[in-house]
Amino acid sequence: MTLKLILVQLILCLTSLACCYGQTNQPISIPIVKENVSIDAVLDKFIAQRPATLKQLARLGGDYEDDVKLLLKDSCLLIPVSQEDSVKEASIYVESKSKTSINQEINIDVHLKFKYACFNYKGYRVFIWTRNTFGQLFSETDRTQTYGFIYYANKNQTYPREWVGDGMDYQIKNGAIAKRVPTIITTKQNK
Numbered sequence: 653m654t655l656k657l658i659l660v661q662l663i664l665c666l667t668s669l670a671c672c673y674g675q676t677n678q679p680i681s682i683p684i685v686k687e688n689v690s691i692d693a694v695l696d697k698f699i700a701q702r703p704a705t706l707k708q709l710a711r712l713g714g715d716y717e718d719d720v721k722l723l724l725k726d727s728c729l730l731i732p733v734s735q736e737d738s739v740k741e742a743s744i745y746v747e748s749k750s751k752t753s754i755n756q757e758i759n760i761d762v763h764l765k766f767k768y769a770c771f772n773y774k775g776y777r778v779f780i781w782t783r784n785t786f787g788q789l790f791s792e793t794d795r796t797q798t799y800g801f802i803y804y805a806n807k808n809q810t811y812p813r814e815w816v817g818d819g820m821d822y823q824i825k826n827g828a829i830a831k832r833v834p835t836i837i838t839t840k841q842n843k
Contacts, residue, residue: 679798680758685769685780685790691744693829694822695729695773698746705818706748723748723818729773730757733782733789742789747819751801754779759805770797789824 687695710720727748734743749757754777761768761781768781769790777799780790823830 678804679800680762680802680804681796681798682758682779682802683769684793684795684797685771685786686793687771687773687778687790688788690824690829691731691789692773694744694746694824695776695778697822697829698729698820699774699776701820702748702818705820709818723750726751728754728777728779730754731778731780733780733786742787742824744789744822744824745819746822751799755802755805757781758802762804 706720706723710717727750730747730749730753732745757779758768758781760766766781766783767786768779769786769792770777770779771790772778780786786792
């Protein structure tokens with residue numbers, strides 16, 4: 653009788669733990685796109701400036717240093733796309749996000765019925781999303797990819813707050829790229 657009671661308690665504990673985490677374990681299949689040379693140039697600029705931006709952020713000390721270490725070892729790049737097919741210029745924002753935040757973004761995109769996709773660039777996983785079309789900056793393919801950290805979340809899914817991130821806004825006009833405003837995203841208070 654006690655063994656049955658222990659087994660029932662163990663099953664209830666594991667079930668509640670899985671429900672609290674909110675994960676369904678069903679992977680989301682992400683379409684793969686091919687980026688054009690303008691996006692390659694933007695990513696080259698962002699990747700080149702990224703270490704200096706993160707180093708500057710780490711100098712703030714405290715928890716910032718830990719957050720920067722996480723971004724350096726466990727992050728992907730995210731690009732929201734807002735270009736229409738007929739538009740010859742686009743504003744591209746590139747930022748680093750943790751894998752957990754990428755999963756959150758994809759689940760929001762699924763819920764809002766946005767288009768999302770990914771591609772690999774020089775060792776980085778790059779995820780993109782748009783409300784309507786990827787425009788002339790990306791070509792859709794027939795391939796898809798799944799990642800262990802991207803899955804359908806249930807309605808109780810909670811995510812840790814993203815405290816720190818680095819980003820850069822670029823303007824693409826007639827194929828030329830102009831760097832605009834560097835952004836350091838933080839919701840922490842400086843001590």
